[in-house]
Amino acid sequence: MKSDKKTRLRDIILIASLAVLGLVLLVVMRPSSESGSTAVVQVDGVVIARYPLSEDGIHVLNGGLNTIEIKDGKVRMMEAHCPNHECVHQGWISRGHQSIVCLPNKLVVTIEGDNSVVDFTL
Amino acid sequence: MLKRTGFHILSILVILLCAVLLASCRKEDKIEVRSKTLYSYFDTVTFIYSYANDSEETFSANAKIIEDILRDYHKMLDIYNQYDGMNNLCTVNMNAGKDPIKVDRRLIDVLLFSKKLCEITEGKMDIMMGSVLSLWHDARLSDPQYLPSDEALAEASLHMGFGLLEIDEDNLTVRITDPEASIDVGAIGKGYATEAAAKALEERGVSGYVINSGGNLRCIGNKADGSKWVAGIKDPSNPDLLSAKLQISDCACVTSGGYERYLQVDGKRYSHLIDKATLRPASFHGSVSVITHDSALADALATGLFCMSYEDGLALVRSLDDVQCIWIENDGTVRRSDEI
Known part of the structure; x- marks a missing residue:
């Protein structure tokens, strides 16, 4: 009887310990959320601006040649003064391996801080 | 007794915690890209x-080696501009039907490699399609875009094919025999240049670098921690x-x-890759990815395989050493060659 009680107490301690460990694990290993990602804008190889993807907004860049829009954790080229608008056609991006390129205006938008398992996309 | 049990459990917990923290710290110990x-x-x-x-200095030095090589090949293979003090493909094209043009040894090597790939792909990857490709190029760059006429394409097709190019390896000269024909190395140029740059780094014992030239990916060695890179193939x-x-x-x-560079007329998209057999954009596949050591070979084969059926392509891939391929079909089906 006495040993049963002891066992139950040990069980409780063990379960409680595991629960605490689980909680700690959850906090430590939590994957970084989307809100940590940043859109980085480069013109001719120089970073000219950084915008957190958590803040919706429209930004006119590059002397008015390019306009990007950030919404719901994603970024896209909304408008561009370039011949083919290939950059606008590229649509929304949000992952570290993605980029938007406007070659005529030498502008590149990349994503930083996203723990994507993919290094490059083709 | 109870106290001791509690102590034991606490000890185990602390050890586990340390292990977890250590593991997560190691995960944070990332390579600085x-x-x-x-x-x-x-x-x-x-x-x-x-x-x-x-270091930043080492990186700058290696990046300069790469850029110098890319610039050299860009100039040699440019079909739109000429440069002082050199004969490039623009010069060769302008002298079509005239005298042989003396060129750099490296340009001769590009053309000989192109000849080999033209043979391997049974003409699907042919750099002597400039007359036809220029019609599609002009149509794509015009505003609004349009489709070249059947008559114009048929006329241009009379002036294409590798047989119209004479390469004199001994005298380092090139001549296009038909004045209406021209070279366009769009299918092979950046892959060839990227390979030349990668080889230059490999010869210096460099590892852990990647050159990504417009979807033309070339990895040199592994990452510093010995791991591989992960490449994702886009859904076309x-x-x-x-x-x-x-x-x-x-x-x-x-x-x-066909999803990045394309021509759009009446809401329909046409890829920029032209099938020599039909003179029109190829539509066999959504995309074709080639994985092999040599970036020039990968570039040329990707173009050739895009312009042939899966069955013909698989037979070609199987006939080559160390070449793997992934086809993404128009309906989204993913097909892979044997060893990938």
């Missing part, structure tokens, strides 16, 4: 990356999504697809 962006070569953006954990019908992922190191991966 360095990168450089180039805008001026092969009508595309080139990214140079170092995953070698090297929705480039936000990935159709396949693969781990690569020490090799090239080149994708040919």
